[in-house]
Amino acid sequence: MGVQQEAGVGGEVLEVWIDQDLCTGDGICAQYAPEVFELDIDGLAYVKGADEELLQAKGAAAPVPLPLLTDVVDSARECPGDCIHVRRVSDRVEVYGPDAE
Numbered sequence: 001m002g003v004q005q006e007a008g009v010g011g012e013v014l015e016v017w018i019d020q021d022l023c024t025g026d027g028i029c030a031q032y033a034p035e036v037f038e039l040d041i042d043g044l045a046y047v048k049g050a051d052e053e054l055l056q057a058k059g060a061a062a063p064v065p066l067p068l069l070t071d072v073v074d075s076a077r078e079c080p081g082d083c084i085h086v087r088r089v090s091d092r093v094e095v096y097g098p099d100a101e
Contacts, residue, residue, distance in 0.1 A: 013089040016072055017061040020044045022083035029084060033071035036062060045083075061087075072096075 016036065018029070023044045029037035030045060037045050038054055046054040047062035055062060064072050064086060076084040076097045086096035094100045 014064040014069070014086055014095065015061040015089050016047055016064050016076075016084065016086045017059055018045050018047055019081075019083040019085065020046070020058070022081040024081040024083075026080050028078050028080070029075035032075040032078070033068050036064070036068055036072055037075065063089075 018037070025039065025043040025045070027039050027045065030039055035052075036048060038048055038052075039045050040054055040056070046056055047060065049055045049060070049062050072084075072086060073096045076086055082098040084097055085094050085099060087094045
């Protein structure tokens with residue numbers, strides 16, 4: 001089994017999380033990147049962790065796989081709830097999403 005490379009900006013490892021308090025349940029994220037996002041029975045989107053389990057703890061983050069970076073960024077940009085946050089792991093600075101500078 002190979003190691004999946006994680007995405008980075010300038011070599012930085014990125015992670016993504018969803019603020020379920022703002023999630024509208026439109027499912028756009030799951031359409032763009034079903035390997036990373038999934039709607040749960042409550043109608044809200046969550047990120048997937050290892051073995052594709054949904055990470056339902058508040059603020060739970062998952063690594064962004066390098067091949068899916070564009071899809072994850074597009075999800076953050078198109079999300080009607082502005083609830084998808086992509087940040088650097090090293091310093092937790094948001095690089096894509098509603099709080100990105």
